[in-house]
Each structure stands twice: as structure tokens, then as C-alpha cells.
Amino acid sequence: MLQTDLTKLLGIRVPIVQGGMQWVGLPKLVAAVSNAGGVITALTQPSPTALRHAIRETRALTDKPFGVNITLLPTINPPDYEGYVRAAVEEGVKIFETAGSNPGPLIKFFKSRGCLVIHKCTTIRHAESAEKMGVDILSIDGFECAGHPGEDDIGGLVLLARAAKELKIPYIASGGIANGQGLAAALALGAAGVNMGTRFMCTVESPIHENIKQKIVQSTERDTVHIFRTLHNTARVFKNKVSMEVVAIEKRPGGAKFEDVRDLVSGQRGRLVYENGDPDFGIWSAGITVGLIDDIPTCQELLERMEREAEGIIGRMSSLVTPRTKL
Ligand code: NAD
Known part of the structure; x- marks a missing residue:
């Protein structure tokens, strides 16, 4: 088993988090990810009341921990952020994934309510200020990611190596990860686990149309x-x-x-x-991991496979090391 700060802090078995995904992070998928950390996407729900129902629905489907994502980015119709936040906290949610601009007040509020906060960011300077604000885990989102990669265009390999050098709290790798190789590489770069979005879109329990899952399977990293x-x-x-x-x-x-x-x-x-x-x-x-995805497994199959692959790779890597001989 892969035990990391992430599995310990979240109380999950596999060091993988299913991050917020607009229109995709719904109870059925979140609950299916139960051995890892599933996240309900708040803004996918049409109202704070609907979010309450989604939280209750998820709880009815799993007794494992799950969180709620709140993303603060430009929107066509301004969402009732306060209402969503209040609904989730009142429903007893203890894990939040935050992302986007100006997260300070939100992070402060969650921390004042004793919640655990995973903050997603695309630069080391934003990670450092979130660290000062008291977040528990940083989700370091490389340029490979789906959705908003920020404006600095730094790929995960460099971003994570910088995180290893600069950050004091645990961080997970986000963007570009879809298999056990990605998980093992993230751990090698000092991450406590990974966050995946696109890979979870293409699972049996993902709530999107079968044609779109097939489209992802057929796509390459240039799509x-x-x-x-x-x-x-x-x-x-x-x-x-x-x-x-x-x-x-x-x-x-x-x-x-x-x-x-x-x-x-x-x-x-x-x-x-x-x-x-x-x-x-x-x-x-969609992230460039569309080029790595070539099947539609159940979430359980996916997590077990990634865990097995990562363990195998880590075992093989350690066998590369032999005692030094004197020159
Ligand atoms: P929406 O229908 O309100 O907007 C559609 C897209 O246009 C979004 O990407 C949004 O950021 C962008 N947008 C809206 N107003 C803008 C403006 N004035 N200037 C520039 N861009 C603008 O959004 P939605 O699809 O209902 O999603 C809700 C929220 O979730 C948005 O903030 C969206 O960005 C965010 N989201 C984030 C991710 C991610 O990568 N974290 C993925 C999907 C959606």
C-alpha cells in the first residue's frame, strides 16, 4: 500500500483525489471514487439547496470521506458563493478543494470552521501565499491540466520540483496524470499524491455521455x-x-x-x-491526458490498477540502486 501525508490527512486508502469538474463532479462519481478522495463540484449544482441534496445523496452512497470544490473564476452569472459555502459547512462537510482568484477569505472561513482545505494553484508564488493563509494541502496544477492552467505556462515536472524545494506543507500533483506512471513520478517529485480530472471523466461511473468517453479514448495528446x-x-x-x-x-x-x-x-x-x-x-x-486514456474502467478498477502500477514502478526503481564500488 502507498501511505502518504495525503492518505493520512484525508483518511483515504489510495493517494488520489478526484478534483472538481464542472458538470462532472456529481454524487455518483464522487461516491464511486470512495477509496480515494472524491470531490463534489459545488457550482455544478444549480443552487445551494441543490448542493445540500447532492451532499446527502453522496453520503447515502458512501461512508468514506469526500469533499466539496469551490472555484472562484470569472462566470457569466455570478454564483451565490456564500450560499454554497454555508450549505456545505452546515451539511457537515469537512474537506474543501478551493481554486481560482482571491481565495483568502474563503480559506480563512473554512479554517475557522475546522475544515481541511486543499488549495489548487498553478504557480509557486500563489502556493506560498496559500500556505501562509493556513491551507492544509496544496494541489499543484501543471500546464498539462484541463481547464484553467493560469498564465505562466509551467509544466508539472518543473512546477513540482520547485514545490519540493519551496513548500513546507504537503502538496499533490495535478495535471497530466492518468496512470500509475504519473502517480509514481509525482511521488518521486515529492508529492503526497495526485489529483485527476480527465481520467475520472472516462470511467464507468462518470455521469457524461458514452460518446464523449469514447471520444476521449480515441483522442491523442494533440486534441x-x-x-x-x-x-x-x-x-x-x-x-x-x-x-x-x-x-x-x-x-x-x-x-x-x-x-x-x-x-x-x-x-x-x-x-x-x-x-x-x-x-x-x-x-x-479536457487535459492532455486524453492521449494517455485508452479505456473506460470502473473507478475501483482504475484505482487498483494505478496503485499496482505505481507500486511496481517504485519497486523496480529501487532495484536500480546498487552499492557504490570504489573507483
Ligand atoms: P460560465 O458559463 O459562467 O462561463 C464559461 C467560461 O467563460 C468559463 O470558463 C469562465 O471562466 C469564462 N468566463 C466567464 N465570464 C468571463 C469573462 N468576463 N471574462 C473571461 N472569461 C469569462 O462558466 P461554467 O462553465 O458554468 O463554469 C463555472 C465556473 O467553473 C467558471 O468560473 C469556470 O471557469 C469554472 N470552471 C473551472 C474549471 C477548472 O479548470 N478549474 C473547469 C470548468 C469550469
Whole structure:
């Protein structure tokens, strides 16, 4: 078994967390990840009351720990963050994944309620300030990730090596991980575990349409693209007709305003991709791990396989070390 600070702090068996995913982090998937750490995505729920129901539904499906993700990024309609936060805390949730801009007040509130906070960030300077704010675990999100990688474009290998040098609290690796090799590599880079999104989208229990899972299986690492680069809200999404249209609009002389792409990128439209199974219907987040994913296992099969692969790799790596002979 792989025992790390992450498994100890969260009370989970496998050092893997299923991170927040808009339209995907629903009770069925969260509960299926039960041996690792599942996270309900708050903003996927239409209201704080719906979030309460999702928390209760998850609890009915698993007695294992799970958390709630709150992401603070630009949105078309401002969410009732306070309402979501209050609902989750009142429902007794003790683990939160935070992400996005200006998380200070949120982190302070969760800590004042005795909650454990995993904060996701894409730079070492943001990780250091979150550390000062008292978060318990940092989720270090490399450029490979789905969704918002920040604007610094630093890949996981360098970011994690920097984290090992600079951070005092445990951190997990996020972005680019989909198998036991990724897990073992993250542990070698000092991480206490990994966070995965895209890989969990492509599992039996994931609530998205079967066609989209098949699309992920067929895709290569060249099938994602960045949108919103020019709006300083970069997001890695699946390369399709809609995302390529957004990129073309952003490249027009004089650039684009958000209003120019708003109807194309709306999350409500993207949600329908997962419902109707048409990969070209709207924008949907995907990491470059689409190039590593070639099956649709159950969450349990996936976790057991990753654990086994990582243990095997770690065993083989240690056998590379032989006693030094005198020159
Ligand atoms: P939405 O429909 O409100 O917006 C769609 C997309 O447009 C989002 O990526 C959003 O960040 C972006 N956006 C909205 N207003 C903008 C503006 N004024 N300028 C630049 N970009 C703008 O969002 P949604 O799909 O309902 O998602 C809800 C929240 O969850 C958003 O904040 C979104 O960014 C976030 N999210 C995060 C991830 C991630 O990688 N962590 C993945 C999916 C969604």
C-alpha cells in the first residue's frame, strides 16, 4: 500500500483525489471514487439547496470521506458563493478543494470552521501565499491540466520540483496524470499524491455521455487547445469546432472581448455535450491526458490498477540502486 501525508490527512486508502469538474463532479462519481478522495463540484449544482441534496445523496452512497470544490473564476452569472459555502459547512462537510482568484477569505472561513482545505494553484508564488493563509494541502496544477492552467505556462515536472524545494506543507500533483506512471513520478517529485480530472471523466461511473468517453479514448495528446488566452483566463478544452471558432475570433485583428465569444463558450451549452453526446456541440474541458486514456474502467478498477502500477514502478526503481564500488 502507498501511505502518504495525503492518505493520512484525508483518511483515504489510495493517494488520489478526484478534483472538481464542472458538470462532472456529481454524487455518483464522487461516491464511486470512495477509496480515494472524491470531490463534489459545488457550482455544478444549480443552487445551494441543490448542493445540500447532492451532499446527502453522496453520503447515502458512501461512508468514506469526500469533499466539496469551490472555484472562484470569472462566470457569466455570478454564483451565490456564500450560499454554497454555508450549505456545505452546515451539511457537515469537512474537506474543501478551493481554486481560482482571491481565495483568502474563503480559506480563512473554512479554517475557522475546522475544515481541511486543499488549495489548487498553478504557480509557486500563489502556493506560498496559500500556505501562509493556513491551507492544509496544496494541489499543484501543471500546464498539462484541463481547464484553467493560469498564465505562466509551467509544466508539472518543473512546477513540482520547485514545490519540493519551496513548500513546507504537503502538496499533490495535478495535471497530466492518468496512470500509475504519473502517480509514481509525482511521488518521486515529492508529492503526497495526485489529483485527476480527465481520467475520472472516462470511467464507468462518470455521469457524461458514452460518446464523449469514447471520444476521449480515441483522442491523442494533440486534441486539446487553449481558449481565452487573450482574455487572461486561459482554459484548456477539447479541440472541436466551437473551441477552434473561439480561437479564430481571438486571433482577429484588434482581438476579442468576452462578449464576442460568450454564446460559444457558455458553460450551459458545454453541459449539453455531456448530455447529448455530441463532442462538437460546445466547449468542454479536457487535459492532455486524453492521449494517455485508452479505456473506460470502473473507478475501483482504475484505482487498483494505478496503485499496482505505481507500486511496481517504485519497486523496480529501487532495484536500480546498487552499492557504490570504489573507483
Ligand atoms: P460560465 O458559463 O459562467 O462561463 C464559461 C467560461 O467563460 C468559463 O470558463 C469562465 O471562466 C469564462 N468566463 C466567464 N465570464 C468571463 C469573462 N468576463 N471574462 C473571461 N472569461 C469569462 O462558466 P461554467 O462553465 O458554468 O463554469 C463555472 C465556473 O467553473 C467558471 O468560473 C469556470 O471557469 C469554472 N470552471 C473551472 C474549471 C477548472 O479548470 N478549474 C473547469 C470548468 C469550469
